[in-house]
Amino acid sequence: MDIRTLHVNDLELICRHREEMFRDADGKDDVLLPMTAHFRKWLHPRLLDESYFGFVMVDDGAPIAGIGLMLIDWPPHPMHPIHEKRGYVLNVFVEPDYRGRGLARELMKLADAEFVRRGVSYAVLHATAKGKPLYQGLGWSGTTEMAKSLELSAVQVCSDASQPRPK
Numbered sequence: 001m002d003i004r005t006l007h008v009n010d011l012e013l014i015c016r017h018r019e020e021m022f023r024d025a026d027g028k029d030d031v032l033l034p035m036t037a038h039f040r041k042w043l044h045p046r047l048l049d050e051s052y053f054g055f056v057m058v059d060d061g062a063p064i065a066g067i068g069l070m071l072i073d074w075p076p077h078p079m080h081p082i083h084e085k086r087g088y089v090l091n092v093f094v095e096p097d098y099r100g101r102g103l104a105r106e107l108m109k110l111a112d113a114e115f116v117r118r119g120v121s122y123a124v125l126h127a128t129a130k131g132k133p134l135y136q137g138l139g140w141s142g143t144t145e146m147a148k149s150l151e152l153s154a155v156q157v158c159s160d161a162s163q164p165r166p167k
Helices: 008-024 029-048 103-117 132-137 154-158
Strands: 002-005 052-059 062-073 085-094 123-125
Touching (some): 008 029, 008 085, 029 052, 052 103, 062 103, 103 123, 103 132
Parallel strands (some): 085 123
Antiparallel strands (some): 002 052, 052 062
């Protein structure tokens, strides 16, 4: 088994892994298919400029597991009082035939090391119910984060995000 860094040619692999990860968490195609189409457009430039990075595990030439990583611009915080970035872990996925072998655990250890290499002292992730025991076993814990979905009009959803917003 080999481990390599992600590159732009992994666009479709990452999109498939992300979609399957959410499908495993009971995601439905009416949400996942448009999400993947928009994610693909979002991801491509970030793979090009390497602001989205990570690792893929390969067995006999076939990708079997992957992890995505990002650095998030974040103001100094009590959890990282002298740093203005957080690490963010996303899209951890292991192909079903390879699960239960510690591959996700190995990917998470690589993520920790990569964040430290980049000078990041604090990282976050959003866990699925299936992933939570793995992360807890690696020392991750819940935070005080809360979330809320906001309703956008069709005009807002379709508008170009680069356009200035009315004041």
